[in-house]
Amino acid sequence: MSIESVPIDDLEQLPTPHVRIDLSIARANIERVAQYGAEHGLAIRPHTKTHKSLVMAQLQSRAGAIGLTVAKVGELEALVDATDDWLIAYPILDPARSRRAARLAHERTIRVGVDSIEAIDAVAAAACQEGTTLGILVDLDVGHHRTGVASPAAALRLARHVSTTHGVRFDGLMCFPGHLVPSNGDMAEGVRAYDAVLGEAIERLVGDGLPPPIVSGGSTPTFRYSHLAEHLTEIRPGTSIYNDRNTLLWGEAELSQCAARVVATVVSTAVAGKAVIDAGSKTLAADLCGADPSAGFGQVLAMGDRRAEGEESELQGVRISRLTEEHGELEIPPELPVPPLGSRVEILPNHICPCINLHDRVVLVEAPGKARWMPIDARGRLS
Ligand SMILES: Cc1ncc(COP(=O)(O)O)c(C=O)c1O
Numbered sequence: 001m002s003i004e005s006v007p008i009d010d011l012e013q014l015p016t017p018h019v020r021i022d023l024s025i026a027r028a029n030i031e032r033v034a035q036y037g038a039e040h041g042l043a044i045r046p047h048t049k050t051h052k053s054l055v056m057a058q059l060q061s062r063a064g065a066i067g068l069t070v071a072k073v074g075e076l077e078a079l080v081d082a083t084d085d086w087l088i089a090y091p092i093l094d095p096a097r098s099r100r101a102a103r104l105a106h107e108r109t110i111r112v113g114v115d116s117i118e119a120i121d122a123v124a125a126a127a128c129q130e131g132t133t134l135g136i137l138v139d140l141d142v143g144h145h146r147t148g149v150a151s152p153a154a155a156l157r158l159a160r161h162v163s164t165t166h167g168v169r170f171d172g173l174m175c176f177p178g179h180l181v182p183s184n185g186d187m188a189e190g191v192r193a194y195d196a197v198l199g200e201a202i203e204r205l206v207g208d209g210l211p212p213p214i215v216s217g218g219s220t221p222t223f224r225y226s227h228l229a230e231h232l233t234e235i236r237p238g239t240s241i242y243n244d245r246n247t248l249l250w251g252e253a254e255l256s257q258c259a260a261r262v263v264a265t266v267v268s269t270a271v272a273g274k275a276v277i278d279a280g281s282k283t284l285a286a287d288l289c290g291a292d293p294s295a296g297f298g299q300v301l302a303m304g305d306r307r308a309e310g311e312e313s314e315l316q317g318v319r320i321s322r323l324t325e326e327h328g329e330l331e332i333p334p335e336l337p338v339p340p341l342g343s344r345v346e347i348l349p350n351h352i353c354p355c356i357n358l359h360d361r362v363v364l365v366e367a368p369g370k371a372r373w374m375p376i377d378a379r380g381r382l383s
Helices: 023-040 054-062 073-082 095-104 117-130 152-163 187-207 223-228 245-249 352-356
Strands: 018-022 068-070 085-088 109-114 134-139 168-174 214-217 260-268 274-277 299-303 319-323 328-331 344-348 361-367 370-375
Touching (some): 018 023, 023 054, 023 361, 054 073, 068 073, 073 095, 095 109, 095 117, 134 152, 152 168, 152 187, 187 214, 187 223, 260 352
Parallel strands (some): 068 085, 085 109, 109 134, 134 168, 168 214
Antiparallel strands (some): 018 260, 260 274, 319 328, 361 370
16 A cells, blocks of 8 residues: 555544654654764664554665664565665574575575574575575673573674574674663663673674674664764664653653654543543553653643643643553543543553554654555564
8 A cells, every 4th residue: 555645634533543653753863863873983774663664664764774673574574675684683483484584585685683503593494495695693682681692602602603504694793782771770881881792792703703794782762872882883773763752751852852642532531530532552552651660551742622831741640540452541630620522632652662563554744734644564564
């Protein structure tokens, strides 16, 4: 489906709930990251899991991204036309997925982040069957403790294995510093600490004749500190294209840099002190705010004719206190009138990535009063 073919005539009459993306904010966010990379000599390889959209992936490529990142092969298949250079930052292990990745390498550079001999052998076997070569980035754990080999010595062992295995090519290292968020400590210190781990691994690799051409790291909370990690060659911010309430509360974005809103409608006020909206966990996603788990399920920015004042304010204490699948419960403080049935409510989602993945399409607002539907091309492509 071409998004150009589906303009929206009257944004205000559009049924709710839906997600709106402000294109000019998204563009500015893309540009902000691109400029940072250019200033500091760091390549940008945005993670597309946030937007899952061909349109946005193409904007990122046009802004100078060296390539793009996905977690799953299905996402890559859906967005494949956006660039010739892809990183699957996820340990592919099964033969079927490895084969699909290897097939894509006929026409594009495809790299995979892995942390086991088994994963290397799986993708190598698939590449040999397909007659292609897959690039390998050895995933090194720098403190997030999710994936990644535990030590520089283990990274060297995997790199050696890659270098002697047919069908794969050692292209370097990757890491994900997901533990580094402003609420957990000093960001500059954290980034320097993870860079020291990378430095140790690189020293071993160089000593073994395997210098890593690529050292890939980064995330949205760490992105503007990445120049402090002198060993990185590229970073992979994802959330930064839209930002969300987490990035806002962490102080890593202003409200004016948050591109996404969920628009909902008050559908029930029967229970005293509450307004229930038509956006529950199937619209907003059920993630609490990492930056402040007590802050409810999204930030209410506007409700009927009331709008939050100032950059970061909540709407006078209105809190989304509970979600069920199709209901969001707004606690209305006693000093505020309960909004009339049918009132529109505008919400900044806590975590935009799972929220987007719940929607087949979102409203792309190109200018005041000018909008069109944008498909979420890689939505639900989880394998
Ligand atoms: C491997 C990897 N790289 C990059 C990112 C991007 O992180 P963020 O959304 O914080 O920018 C993620 C996020 O989950 C990730 O898992």
